[in-house]
Amino acid sequence: MEKILDVKNLQINFATFAGQVQAIRDVSFHLNKGETLAIVGESGSGKSVTVRSIMGLLANNAHIVGGEIDFKDQDILSMTDRQIENLRGNDISMIFQDPMTSLDPTMPIGKQVAEPLLIHGQMNKAAAMARAEEVLELVGITNAKNRMKDYPHQFSGGQRQRVVIAMAIVNYPEILIADEPTTALDVTIQAQIIDLMKDLQRKIDTSIIFITHDLGVVAGIADRVAVMYAGKIVEYGTVDEIFYDPKHPYTWGLLNSMPTLDTHSEKLYAIPGTPPNLLDPPDGDAFAPRNPYALAIDHEAMPPFFKVTNTHYAATWLLHPDAPSIEPPAAIQQRQQLYRDLIASGQIGTFPQKETDKNVSN
Amino acid sequence: MSATNSDRPRKKLVQVQHLKQYFNPGKPNEVKAIDDISFDIYEGETFGLVGESGSGKSTTGRSIIRLYNPTSGKILFDGQDISRIKHRDMLEFRREMQMIFQDPYASLNPRMKVKDIIAEGLDVHHLVKNDQERDARVNELLNLVGLSRDHATRYPHEFSGGQRQRIGIARALAVQPRFIIADEPISALDVSIQAQVVNLLREIQQEQNLTYLFIAHDLSMVKYISDRIAVMHNGRLMELAAADEVYNHPLHPYTKSLLSAVPRPDPMYERSRHRTDYDDSIEFDNHPRTLQEIVPGHFVFAAADELADYQATAEKYLHEASALGKSPLNA
Numbered sequence: 237m238e239k240i241l242d243v244k245n246l247q248i249n250f251a252t253f254a255g256q257v258q259a260i261r262d263v264s265f266h267l268n269k270g271e272t273l274a275i276v277g278e279s280g281s282g283k284s285v286t287v288r289s290i291m292g293l294l295a296n297n298a299h300i301v302g303g304e305i306d307f308k309d310q311d312i313l314s315m316t317d318r319q320i321e322n323l324r325g326n327d328i329s330m331i332f333q334d335p336m337t338s339l340d341p342t343m344p345i346g347k348q349v350a351e352p353l354l355i356h357g358q359m360n361k362a363a364a365m366a367r368a369e370e371v372l373e374l375v376g377i378t379n380a381k382n383r384m385k386d387y388p389h390q391f392s393g394g395q396r397q398r399v400v401i402a403m404a405i406v407n408y409p410e411i412l413i414a415d416e417p418t419t420a421l422d423v424t425i426q427a428q429i430i431d432l433m434k435d436l437q438r439k440i441d442t443s444i445i446f447i448t449h450d451l452g453v454v455a456g457i458a459d460r461v462a463v464m465y466a467g468k469i470v471e472y473g474t475v476d477e478i479f480y481d482p483k484h485p486y487t488w489g490l491l492n493s494m495p496t497l498d499t500h501s502e503k504l505y506a507i508p509g510t511p512p513n514l515l516d517p518p519d520g521d522a523f524a525p526r527n528p529y530a531l532a533i534d535h536e537a538m539p540p541f542f543k544v545t546n547t548h549y550a551a552t553w554l555l556h557p558d559a560p561s562i563e564p565p566a567a568i569q570q571r572q573q574l575y576r577d578l579i580a581s582g583q584i585g586t587f588p589q590k591e592t593d594k595n596v597s598n
Numbered sequence: 599m600s601a602t603n604s605d606r607p608r609k610k611l612v613q614v615q616h617l618k619q620y621f622n623p624g625k626p627n628e629v630k631a632i633d634d635i636s637f638d639i640y641e642g643e644t645f646g647l648v649g650e651s652g653s654g655k656s657t658t659g660r661s662i663i664r665l666y667n668p669t670s671g672k673i674l675f676d677g678q679d680i681s682r683i684k685h686r687d688m689l690e691f692r693r694e695m696q697m698i699f700q701d702p703y704a705s706l707n708p709r710m711k712v713k714d715i716i717a718e719g720l721d722v723h724h725l726v727k728n729d730q731e732r733d734a735r736v737n738e739l740l741n742l743v744g745l746s747r748d749h750a751t752r753y754p755h756e757f758s759g760g761q762r763q764r765i766g767i768a769r770a771l772a773v774q775p776r777f778i779i780a781d782e783p784i785s786a787l788d789v790s791i792q793a794q795v796v797n798l799l800r801e802i803q804q805e806q807n808l809t810y811l812f813i814a815h816d817l818s819m820v821k822y823i824s825d826r827i828a829v830m831h832n833g834r835l836m837e838l839a840a841a842d843e844v845y846n847h848p849l850h851p852y853t854k855s856l857l858s859a860v861p862r863p864d865p866m867y868e869r870s871r872h873r874t875d876y877d878d879s880i881e882f883d884n885h886p887r888t889l890q891e892i893v894p895g896h897f898v899f900a901a902a903d904e905l906a907d908y909q910a911t912a913e914k915y916l917h918e919a920s921a922l923g924k925s926p927l928n929a
Contacts, residue, residue, distance in 0.1 A: 278788035279759075393651070422650035422815060427859035427873050449789055452818075452861030456868035475865045493793035494863055495822035503800070504822065506793035510758055578866070 240443050241267040241290070241411060246303035248285055248294070257514050259285045259298070261467040267411065272437065272444040274454040274475075276490070277464035280511055283447045286464075287413045289313075290445075291330055292320040307411075325356035329404040333416040335396035339388040339403075346372070346384030349402045358407065371402045374439070375432060394425035398432065405436060412437075413445045418453060430457050451494055455479055460547070463487050466512050466522035473548030476584050480575035483542075483550035485529045488568045505565065521552070529554060529562050610674075611777055611809050612639040612662065617671035617681075619654075619661050631657040633833040634671070636889065639777075644803065644810040646824030646841065648817055648856070654833040655813045659779045662811070663695055664688050675777070693723050696770035700782035702762035706754040712765055713750035716740070719773040739768040743798060760791035767798065771806075779811045784819065796823055817860045821845050829853045832881065835889055839896035847915040849898045849908050852876050 248260035260282045267273050275283045288294050290305055290312065305312040307327065312320065329352070332338040340348060350368035353359050359367065365384070372380035375398040388396055397417065404412060414433065418426040434457065437444060446457055454461055455475065462472040463486065471484040482488055489507040509526040512518055521527070524534035533539075533553050542555035553559055564572070578584040619632035632654045639645045649655045661668050664680065673681040680691050696719075699705035706715055713736045717726070726732040737747045743764040754762060763783060770778055780799065784792040796819065803810060814820045820827060821841050828838040829852065837850040848854045855876035862868065881887075885901035892898055892908045900908055 278790055423817065423859040423861070424650060424856060424876075427861070430861075431873070450861065451789070451863040452868075455863050455865045456861050456871070479863060479865050490789060491863060493790055495793075495818045504793040504797055506797055507790040508794075510760070510791075583866070 237268040237271075239266045240269045240308065241445075242306040243286070243290070244304050244306070246286065246289065246305065247301040248282075248289060248298055249301050250295070251297045251299070252515075255515050258517055259467050259514060260289070261514075261517065263303075263464075263467070263469055265462050265469060265472065267443050267445060268460075269443055270437070270441055271459040272434075272446055272457055274446045274448065274458035274461045275464060276448060276451065276454055276461060278449055278511065280466075280514070281464040282467040283464050284415055287330070287415060287445055287447060290411075291324060291328060291413065292317075293330075322356070325352055326358075326407055327409055328411040328413065329407070329409040330413040330415065331397075331400055331404045331417045334420055335393055335400050336420075338400050339396060341388050344385045344387060345391070345399050349399065349406055352403065352407055356407070368402070368406060371406045372399070374436070375399075375402045375405075376428075377402070394421055394428065397421060397425075397429055401429070401432065401436070405440060405442070408440045409442055411445065412442045413447075415447045416449070417446075419448065419450070426453070433457065451479075451490060463490070466517065467514055468522065468551070470523065470552070471548075471550040473544065473550075476575070476578075477545065477548040480571045480578065480584075481544070481548070482568060482571070483544055483548075483555060484523075484552045485527045485554070486523045487550075488564055489526075491571070492565055492567050505567075531559060608640040608643075610638045611641040611676060612811070613672070613674035614638070614658075614662065615672040615674070617658070617661060617673065618669040619657055619666055620669040623669055630833050632661065635830075635833070635835050636671075637828055637835065637838060639809060639811060641776075641809055642803075642807050643825040644812050644823055646820040646827040647811060647813045647830060648815060648820050648827060649830035650815060650856075653830045655830045656781055658830070659697070659781050659811055659813050663692070663697055663779055689723075693719075693773045694775050695777040695779065696773065696775040698763075698766050698770050698778060698780040698783045701786050702759050702766055703754075703786070705766055706762055708754050710753070711750070712740075712752055712754070712757075715754070715765060716750075716768045716772055719769065723773055725773060735772070739772055742771065742802065743768045744794075758791075759787050760794060763787060763795050764798065767795075767802070771802065774806075775808070777809045777811070779813070781813045782815070783812075785814065785816065792819065799823070817845075817856065818862075829856065832878065834881075834899060835897075836899045837897065838889060843896050847896070847912065849892060849896070849911055850900075851880070852878070 243266065244264050246260050246263045250257040250259050263286055275286065277283045289300065300313055307323065312323065346365060346368050349372060350364040353364040353367060354361065369380050369384060377383055377395060377398055391399060418429050421429060430453065433444065448454060458475045460472065460474050461478040462469045463478065463484065464470065465486050471478065471482065471487050478487065482491060492505040493507055495504055507526055512522050520536050521534040521539050524530040527534065531553050539551045539553045541549040541551050543549055554562060615636050617632055617635050621629040621631055635658065647655045647658060660666055662673055668681045671681065672679050675691055675695065680688065716736050716739055717732050720726045720732060720735060726735055736750055740747055740749055745761065745764055757765065784795050787795060800823065802808060812820060812823055824841045826839065827841050827844045829836045829844065831852050836852045837844060837848065844853060845857065848857055855874045858872065858874045887899050887901045889897040890900045890905060893912050898908055
């Protein structure tokens with residue numbers, strides 16, 4: 237599989253009055269061509285900062301301490317502003333969370349959708365407007381021709397998010413970054429938008445980075461999943477590996493604390509405590525204080541990534557050969573049992589890709 | 599879940615009868631936010647209200663606690679009609695019913711100390727005699743919601759979202775209410791914190807025999823916390839039944855479409871998921887519709903000529919295990 241984006245050892249700090257907040261602490265991942273990678277994590281885990289750095293959209297008080305972001309073997313972080321602008325217009329685009337604030341209320345939607353084409357000088361106005369109409373049709377705005385001159389307030393929330401998506405895909409980007417694109421929407425509209433994105437991915441052959449905190453949405457859209465906690469990726473793998481064979485106790489906690497429509501227990505599992513302060517991150521595993529399975533070493537040394545399969549890695553000392561064997565929570569054991577059954581019955585492949593990952597430490 | 603299976607007749611704590619809440623009535627921009635809804639909430643139960651944005655679920659909560667003056671209809675609290683009483687008389691009822699709001703950032707005054715936020719209700723209702731008693735009660739409440747007494751003298755900005763929601767809960771509990779309206783109390787919180795707050799709400803309910811109206815759009819969480827659920831759409835109730843009944847045996851096409859859209863953390867289920875779309879034009883065919891009881895305790899918004907169909911569907915459910923595709927995780 238062709239790697240279209242490769243993020244290596246990214247480190248980003250934010251300067252605040254209280255000191256340096258270490259928002260991204262050595263994050264590495266890659267995006268394959270045509271796939272959807274979901275980045276999951278709670279607020280403050282660094283998922284939005286990570287993707288904003290890809291777009292060159294970091295706040296003024298952020299500085300990149302180290303690492304590189306390679307787009308087709310070219311490091312985005314060493315590009316000039318002009319090159320990045322060019323990249324944003326042609327190759328990578330982004331859908332933001334709030335459809336209410338990411339549209340200009342004073343500009344007709346047709347013009348807004350065509351704007352990227354005009355700014356980057358790809359076509360003349362007539363051609364750009366024709367393309368805008370075509371794309372609005374593609375994202376499911378009915379009667380797009382007559383709605384080109386309408387303003388954002390004349391659309392419902394779901395339709396507005398479709399317009400925002402149209403704006404992002406109008407120049408058929410290679411990479412589409414979606415930062416919580418469905419969080420502000422109702423479940424019915426959310427389901428439509430997710431179907432739309434899957435459909436578009438097939439039609440324009442784009443690669444998607446999808447950021448969300450909703451594991452249900454991830455299960456529906458992702459090919460691969462990266463779980464972030466306190467500025468680091470703690471586990472990544474294929475969607476089946478993360479949902480049916482999770483290895484990191486944080487992933488266990490996340491999966492466990494969500495009630496499904498089938499949950500009946502008297503009490504929900506709740507991850508105790510709160511995330512650490514990244515002004516002064518702990519030496520060991522940042523999740524250790526909230527982790528009922530923490531070993532003594534978790535409090536002292538940061539766990540490296542341990543390999544589970546060629547596609548599945550988790551940063552937890554529990555995977556060390558010398559670690560005591562522990563029993564995951566019952567619901568997780570149930571998922572793992574199901575995974576073994578699904579593999580045995582051939583319903584899930586094991587994805588034997590040959591891949592050497594730079595994340596693995598020795 | 600609380601007190602649902604007891605044999606003795608359950609007491610109706612809140613009765614909503616033909617409630618209508620119109621905004622700008624009679625003007626061209628009239629909005630029928632609530633259009634003739636009726637339901638009862640029994641003492642000690644959690645009544646879930648779900649629906650998409652604009653369905654009128656928050657307006658319902660706000661009308662019950664009289665943040666709005668209802669256009670018509672009655673709201674009975676403990677047998678007494680509160681839909682028309684004067685603001686001054688309402689004060690007494692506000693002690694008995696309290697509200698927890700969605701946004702823990704916007705619902706706490708940033709310039710007040712936590713102890714003053716929590717004790718505001720105590721002061722308004724003259725429930726404490728002196729500062730000593732006030733502090734003691736505040737500490738007790740902080741303790742109840744899992745915060746410590748050191749937090750009393752801090753300001754809201756020093757707390758995380760989950761902690762702020764705990765402060766909001768302590769404030770609601772301060773006046774020892776019997777009924778709490780929780781309007782999307784966990785929507786603004788992170789997944790790992792949502793479970794903490796939901797567990798807290800349930801613990802307190804069991805300890806103090808509270809009655810909840812739980813308003814939310816997150817269907818999995820509503821099902822988990824509620825005894826009975828009403829599904830709302832376009833200002834009307836589409837379906838009302840016990841929580842499991844709504845989820846396992848949905849009758850109304852709107853409920854079915856809503857359930858089919860809920861994402862589940864299960865890739866195999868998601869790959870085989872079929873969404874059913876709902877066309878709300880069927881609601882506007884000028885057939886008079888009301889909530890009709892199809893099977894005991896299970897109501898659906900139906901016209902007279904639709905009853906037979908719904909009864910047939912309910913009949914069919916009796917012979918099937920479940921209407922929705924079972925997740926392999928639960929097979």
